[in-house]
Amino acid sequence: MIRGTGLMLVPLLLLGGAGYLLYLQTIDAFESAMQQGLQIGMPVGELRRGILQLNVPVDRYPSSATPQAGETFEQRIEAIDRQFAVLRDASSSLAGYQDGIRRAATSWKELAASGEAILEMQRSGQDVPPTATLRFERQRQVTSEILGEVYATLWSEIRRKYQNARRDQRQIQILLLAILITAVGGALIVGNRLAQHLLKPLAQLRIGTERFGHGDLSHRIKLENADEFGRLARTFNEMADQLEFLAAYDSLTGLLNKREFELRLHDEVRRTRRTRHPFVLLLLDIDYFKQVNDTHGHPVGDHVLRKLAGLLQGEVREADYVGRYGGEEFIILLTETSEQDGSETAERIRQSVETEQFDVNEDINIWLTMSIGLACYPDDAVNADALIERADVALYKAKDEGRNQVVAFSNS
């Protein structure tokens, strides 16, 4: 899963990297537009302003040159010459404007020359012909217009660059937003998968062990995963199976133990109260079993108990319960059975035990008999404990009357 997450991040990182580079490019575009404005736009603007300020008729300069600026016409010419030099240097790298600036410079030269000629006439006391001032004024307008064209072209170029950079920037912002949304979506998916693959199984394992710790041996962890969690859950469930078996079954005979049998007996009483079908309880005790142990030893006694358990289990239906109730005492619950049918089954069991040979080997031949007490629910008792007591009374009577017989509580 971690490899999958890593693979998912690769395109995101590539997209993010590409987006970042494009973003840097748009910043470059802004900078270039700004540079153009500073290098050319501002000097051109200055020039235009300088040339416009020459609008005072040139023949008035010697007498009424603007006192505020403290400049003479020549000083202005020098200043404009310097600005042209700056502009020529700056525009050498911007081919698109060189022609316009060159034309403006040529026009300016003519303008400056005609201005100086007028000034010279003034200084030497000659009358300045109106044609000369008119030519000066027209030349001033032509120069200003050429610079105006350069200025307008330049700003429309700067505006175009700016707008392109803005558009690119918006597209990159959308791209980066899409990457962000994908990354957040991816994080949610990864988080969800993490929850599915790690947190959920961990929670199931925790709940399983907690319930188990509180004694609920029936709980199983439902995890089908093929990973470590699945293996852990299967081991846990196997352990729970074994513990549940050990808690419910007798280790020597494999029959239900006393505790588990009584639980089922109580369940059956509850069920019978609803269904009103009677059932029969048999208490069975081996006759003179002590002699078996005394004669052949305890291990042989165990062997006999195991074999007898198998025989009892084989004599009843699947729906019936067979338990080991004490040392050599057994108990059977015949579900949905009348006293009559229960007596017949008990008699059949008694005869089977009597005729069975519990041989250990060729040298040790063992025969057994059993005494059986029978009680019927609900005829003989009102609850499970009372029913066991009644069956025990009947068993006592069977023993008392000579053993190897079935006695029903109703007849005792």
Ligand SMILES: Nc1nc2c(ncn2[C@@H]2O[C@H](COP(=O)(O)OP(=O)(O)OP(=O)(O)O)[C@@H](O)[C@H]2O)c(=O)[nH]1
């Ligand atoms: N081998 C073996 N013997 C057991 C086990 N549990 C109880 N016993 C024996 O069962 C015998 C029961 O003896 P008693 O209570 O005197 O009864 P009994 O000899 O069967 O005589 P009655 O019941 O009066 O017919 C004792 O010898 C116990 O040791 C067991 O798990 N294994």
